[in-house]
Amino acid sequence: MGASISLDSKYRLLLNVEVECISANEPSDKKTKDREPRRDEHRKQDDDSDHSDDSDDSHDSDHSDHSDHSDDSDSDSENKTYTVKITPEIVGYIRSYLRKNTFLDEFDLITEIELEKYEHAPGSALVFNSDSVVYITNNQTIESVGEWEYIEPDAPAAVSSSSSSKKHRRRGGDDDDDSSSRREYKTKDDSLPVSEIRSILTEKFEEYNKTREFIIHQGKNSFLVLLITSVDIQEV
Numbered sequence: 001m002g003a004s005i006s007l008d009s010k011y012r013l014l015l016n017v018e019v020e021c022i023s024a025n026e027p028s029d030k031k032t033k034d035r036e037p038r039r040d041e042h043r044k045q046d047d048d049s050d051h052s053d054d055s056d057d058s059h060d061s062d063h064s065d066h067s068d069h070s071d072d073s074d075s076d077s078e079n080k081t082y083t084v085k086i087t088p089e090i091v092g093y094i095r096s097y098l099r100k101n102t103f104l105d106e107f108d109l110i111t112e113i114e115l116e117k118y119e120h121a122p123g124s125a126l127v128f129n130s131d132s133v134v135y136i137t138n139n140q141t142i143e144s145v146g147e148w149e150y151i152e153p154d155a156p157a158a159v160s161s162s163s164s165s166k167k168h169r170r171r172g173g174d175d176d177d178d179s180s181s182r183r184e185y186k187t188k189d190d191s192l193p194v195s196e197i198r199s200i201l202t203e204k205f206e207e208y209n210k211t212r213e214f215i216i217h218q219g220k221n222s223f224l225v226l227l228i229t230s231v232d233i234q235e236v
Helices: 088-098 101-110 161-171 175-182 194-210
Strands: 010-023 080-084 112-114 125-136 141-151 214-218 222-235
Touching (some): 010 125, 088 101, 088 125, 088 214, 088 222
Antiparallel strands (some): 010 141, 112 125, 214 222
């Protein structure tokens, strides 16, 4: 894979995951995001057998098959959090959750990267249009295949008014000045390093991990949370 994102290639996002069980009262309703992803409907859900929901049983489980590093606190007033082994039952929860709009909408938001602070014009963005989002059991990874798209700013970019007026006075206000000013911003023809995009996505998923955003199952006295532990980007 090259060092820069290609807008003409397919990519695979690989998200390594863990599942935590949190013993607590029922979590409060998560805040509704007031932002919506700026993209058309690009999703085409994969109908292959990997999407089958192989766990429709609705019985509550205490998930006693957790790893040995459970919380040592004996205080009933504190939440007990521990990482659990990903059993076939939990695989079913993950796959069911990945098909819900709740996750897919958040996934769109996370993989939409505003580029203004990377010297691109205000309003420009890089978005990942995924064709599928699936959970792969053998390596405990969420895989999404799709293409990166560069979103142009809504209006032609221009430098700030103060800067523009200074250049206008200094150069006599000829027409070439305006086009020169606009070329100060990067465009889709400029390189977007894969390592930088990966770093941005990792930071975004870490924020979701902190707030335990991805609740895949709720029992009577506990709930299961999906955590994204690492991100990789591969050209297909």
